[in-house]
Amino acid sequence: MERKKELKQQFKEIEIEAGIYQIKNTLNGKIFVGSTKNLKTLNGLRFMLETNGGNSIYTEVQKEWQQFGKDAFIIEVLEVLKKKDDPYYNEKEALEELENKWLEKLQPYDEKGYNKRKPS
Numbered sequence: 001m002e003r004k005k006e007l008k009q010q011f012k013e014i015e016i017e018a019g020i021y022q023i024k025n026t027l028n029g030k031i032f033v034g035s036t037k038n039l040k041t042l043n044g045l046r047f048m049l050e051t052n053g054g055n056s057i058y059t060e061v062q063k064e065w066q067q068f069g070k071d072a073f074i075i076e077v078l079e080v081l082k083k084k085d086d087p088y089y090n091e092k093e094a095l096e097e098l099e100n101k102w103l104e105k106l107q108p109y110d111e112k113g114y115n116k117r118k119p120s
Helices: 002-013 040-050 056-068 089-106
Strands: 021-024 031-036 073-080
Touching: 002 021, 021 040, 021 056, 021 089, 031 040, 031 056, 040 056, 040 073, 056 073, 073 089
Parallel strands: none
Antiparallel strands: 021 031, 021 073
């Protein structure tokens, strides 16, 4: 019981980091690139995919997760957002810019990935 309390406290003390992640299908090479304000939520994302508790942005990933199984996928952090001590710093905008950088770099669209192109 004491160990459980200790682990909970350690979890709470972990700094919340925003960043960019990818979900990669190792069988066909398709990827999904996304961003989150809290990288700790990636475990919840994995659970959601395993239990088919879908979010509409993951529809295609979800279908293939069911088809190929969880072992066919890797969820990994691509980059952690570096926070700035600047009163004008906007984390949401900075995260969006970082995500756009990775979308541009990896082009996870059509046969290469699960992302939908944003209207220009």
